[in-house]
Amino acid sequence: MPRGADNDAHGGAAGRGAILAAVCLAALALPLSFSGGAVATPAMGRSLGGSPEAMSWVTNAFMLTFGSMLMLAGALADRLGRKRVFAWGVGGFASCALALGLAPTLAAVDVLRALQGIFAAAALAGGTAALAQEFEGAAATRAFGALGATFGVGLAFGPVLAGWLIEHFGWRAVFLTGAVAGILALGFGVPRMRETRDPHAGRFDCLGALLFTAALTAFTCGIIEGPGLGWRHPRVMALLTGAVALSLAFLRAEARAQRPMLDLSLFRYPRFVGVQLLPVATCYGYIVLLVLLPLRFIGVDGYDEMQAGILMLALSVPMLWVPFVAVRLTRGFDAGAICGAGLVLAAAGLWALRWALRDGPGALAVVPMLMIGVGAGLPWGLMDGLSVSVVPKERAGMATGIFSTMRVAGEGVALASVTAVLAALVAARLREVLPGVDAGSLTGAAVRLATGDLSEALLLLPGMAPASVRASYAEAFGLLLDGLAVITLLCAAGVLAFLGRKPSPRMEPQTLKSTPCASGSSRE
Template sequence: MQPNENTGHARRWAILAVLVISLLVVVLDNTILNVALRTLADPVHGLGATQGELEWSINSYTLVFAGLLFTFGVWGDRAGRRRMLLIGLVLFGLASLLSAYAQSPVQLIAARALMGVGGAAIMPATLSIISNVFDPRERGRAIGIWAGAVGLAVAIGPVLGGLLLEHFWWGSVFLINVPVTVLGVILVALLVPESRDPSPGRVDVVGVMLSVVGLVSLTFGIIDGGEHGFGRPLVWATILGGLAVLAWFVAYERRSDHPSLDVRLFRVPRFAAPVAMIGLVFFAAMGVMFFSSFYLQLVRGYSPLQTGLLFLPFAVAQLVFAPRSATMVRRYGARAVSALGLVLTTVSLGAFAFVDAATPIWVVLVVFFLQGTGMANIMPPATESIMSALPREKAGVGSAVSNTIRQVAAALGVAVIGSVLAAGYRTGIAPAVADLPEGVRATAGESISGAYGVAGQLGPAAPQVISAADDAFVSAMHWSAVLAALVAAAGVAVALRWMPGRADAGAPAPVDEPELAGAP
C-alpha cells in the first residue's frame, strides 16, 4: 500500500449521505414535536393530553434513548453495525406509525419510548460506520458533515411540522418518518458494508437497568409533582427512590470491569467540566423550548406554521456560528469561547422573564437568535475539551458520555422546568376558576391548553377565564425562565473555573491518570 493511498471505502461519500438520512429522521422528529404540542393538547383536534402527558411524550423518547445508547453501541460492535442500523430504522419507522395513530396520550408515550429504542440503535451505528469507511485524513470532514445534519434538522423541523399541521391531522408529524425510514432501510441494505469490532466490549445489563429505572422514577416524581402537587407521599417516594437507584448505579459502575458509563472519567477536570457544561445548558434550554411553543401558539395566537417560522432565528444562528466556533477556539481558547456562549445563552433564557403578551415579536426573534448564537459556541469547545482530555482509544467513550448526559439533562430540564411552570400556573389561575363547575375547573386549572380547550363550554365567562389563563401562564413562565437562567449561569461558572484556556490548548491528554488509564 502506498503511503498516500486513501484507505476509505470506494462508496464512502454515498454511504455518508445514507447515514445523514438516518440521523435526520431521528433529530427531525424531536424538533417537529415542539410545534405539535399545543395540537396534541387539544381535546378536539388532538389527544387532549395534559401538560404532564406532553412532558412524558418528550421524555419517554429521551430517557430510553439515553439509557440504551451505550448498550446498543456495544451490541452493534458485536452483531454488526449495519445490522444494528437496519434494526434501528425499522423500529423507528414502526414506532412512528404507532405514534401517528395513537388513540390516547398513554399510547403515544409508549410509542415514543419505542422510537427511543430505534434512535438508540441508529445513533452509535452511524458514527461507527463513518469511522470504518473513511480514511483517517477524511474522517474529521465526514463527522463535521454528519454533525451539520443536526443543525439542518433543527432548522427545517419546526417549519415542516407547521406545514404538516396546517394541512393534515396531528399524526402526520410522525407519519412523515415512515417513508424516510423505508428509504433509509433500502439504501443501507444496498450501500453500507457490514463491519464489526474484532474485540467488542461486554454489555452492562445491570448498569443499563439501574440507570433507566432510576431516571424514570426520578422524572415521574418530578412531573407528577408538578402536575398534581408535591404534597403527596407517592411523589417523594418516587423522587427519593429514583435518586437512591441512581446512587446505586454510580456505585455499581465504579466497581464494574465493563461499565456502561465509566464514572471514573469524571475525575479528570478537562473531561468532567465540558460534560457538566453541556448538561447544564441543555437542561435549561430544553425546558425553555418546551414552554415557548405554548407561549407563541396560545398566548400570542400564532399558527403552528407561524410558530415554526418564528423558531428559525435560533436555527439560522446555529448554522452560521457553529462552523466558525472551532476557529474561535483556536484563536481565543475553549474557556473564553464557551463562557461567552454560556453568557449569551443565560441572557437569552433569562429574557423570557421579561416577555409578556404584549412584547413586540421582533424582541422574541432576537432572543431566539441570541440563544442559537450562544449554544453554537458551546458544543465545539466542549467537544474539543472532551476529546483532548482522553486517549485516542477512548474517543468513542467520550462522545457517548457527552450524548448521554445531553439527553438525560434535556429530559430532566423538561420535567423540572415544566413542573415549575405547572405549579406557577395552577397558583395563578386558581382564583379565576374557583366558581366554575368541577370538571371544567379541574381542566382549566391544570394547564393553559386545558383552559383554551374548555373555553367553548364557558359561555360569557370565556374571555375572562382565557385572560386569566394567559396572565397565569406568563407569570409562571417568568419564574421558569429565572430558574433556567440560573442553571445556565452555573455553566458559566464551570467554564471559567475548569475549561482549558488558550495556553492549555496543546496540553497532552492525561493518559497517566490512574483512574483513566486503568479504565476498561
C-alpha cells in the same frame, strides 16, 4: 481485508457517499421527531384528548428511552455489528413513525414514542460507528461535519416544517415524514454498508445499564406526575425516593464493575467535569425552549402552527452556522473561553426574552431568541471534540459515551423538571389572583397551561377572563426564564473555572483544537 479494498468492493467513493447520505437521512429524522413533535403536541391534544401528563409524555417518552439506551446501543453495535444495529434502528424508527400516523389514542402515541426512542438510539449509535469505519482522516472530519450539520438542519427547520405539515395535512403527517426518511435510508444506504464488529468487545455492564435506565425512568415519572398529584402524594414520593436509591445503587455497581458503563475515575479530571457542564447549560438554556415555546405560542398565545414554526426559526437557525464559527474561533481563542462566553450571551438572551414576551410573542422576541441560539451554538460546535480531548486518548471512547449520555438523557430530565417548575409557578400566580378558587382546580389549570392547553384550563377557572389567565401565565413564564438564565450563568462560571485552567501534565492531556462532531459519535 484492508479498508480501502473493502470500500472498493462496496462501490468506492460513490458507495461511501450513499452510506453517508443514509446516515444523514436517518439523523435528519431524529431532531425533526423532537422539535416537530413539540409543535404537533397541541394539535394531538385537540384531536385525541388526554391528560396533561399524557401530553408531556409525547416528548418525554422519546427523550427518556433515547438517552438511557444510547450507551447500550453503542455496545450492541460493537458486538453484533454496526450495520445490523443501524438497520434495526432505522427500520424500527420508521415502523414506529408509520404506526404513530395511525395511532388511535394518546396513550398509544406515548408507547410508540418510547419505542421510537429506543430505535433512535440504535440508529444513531450504529450509524456513527459505521461512519467511523468507512471514513478516516480528513474524510472522516468532513463526514462527521456533514452529520452535525444535518442535526442542525433538523433542529432549525423541524418546527416550520411541522407547522406546514400540520396546517395542510394534519399532525400525523409530521411522523409519516420521519417514516419516509427512514425508508429511504434503508433502501439505498444499508445495502451498500459493510458489516463491521469489534472482535475485542468484552462483556457489557448490563447491571449498570438497567440501574441507570430504572433510575432515570423513576425520576422522570416522579417529576411529570408531581405537579398534578402533588409532591407529597405517595406515588410521587415513592418514585423520587426510588430514583435516589437506584442512583446510589448504580454508582456503587459502577465502582465495583470490571468494565463499568460509567467510569467514575474520569471525574478526577477537572476539565472533564467542566465539559459535562456544557450539555447541562444547553439543555436548560436552549433545548427546553424548543418544546416550551411552541407549546406557549400555539396553545396559550393563539398562534397557528405555521406562525409558531416561523418564529422558532430565530432560535434554531443559528445552529446551522454558529458551531462552525466556533471552530474557527479556536484558532485565536481558548475553547473554554468561547464556550463560557457563549453561555453568558445565551443567559442574557433568556433574560431579554423574559421582557420581550411580557405582552405576548412578536417581533420583539426575535432578537433575544437569536441571542440564545447564537450563545448556545458556540459550545454546541465544540463540546463533542472537547469531551475526548480533555482525557487520555486511550479513554476517549468511555469519555464520549459518558458525554453523549449526559447530553441526551439530560434533555429529558431538563424538560420534565422545567415543565414541573412552570406548572408550580403558574399555580402560585393563579393562587394570588384567585384566592377563593378550589386548590384542585387551580393545580389542574396550572398543569394544563404548562402543557399549552389554555382551553381546558379555562374550563377549570369559570369566570376568569382569558386575558387574565394569559397574563398570569406570562408572569410565571417570565420567572421561569429568569431561573433558566441563572442556571446558564452558573454553568458558564463553572465552565470558565474548570476549562479555563491550564491542564496539569500529570493529570490531564493537552486540549486539542475542537472540531464539530455529531452528538453521540465515538471516534475510538
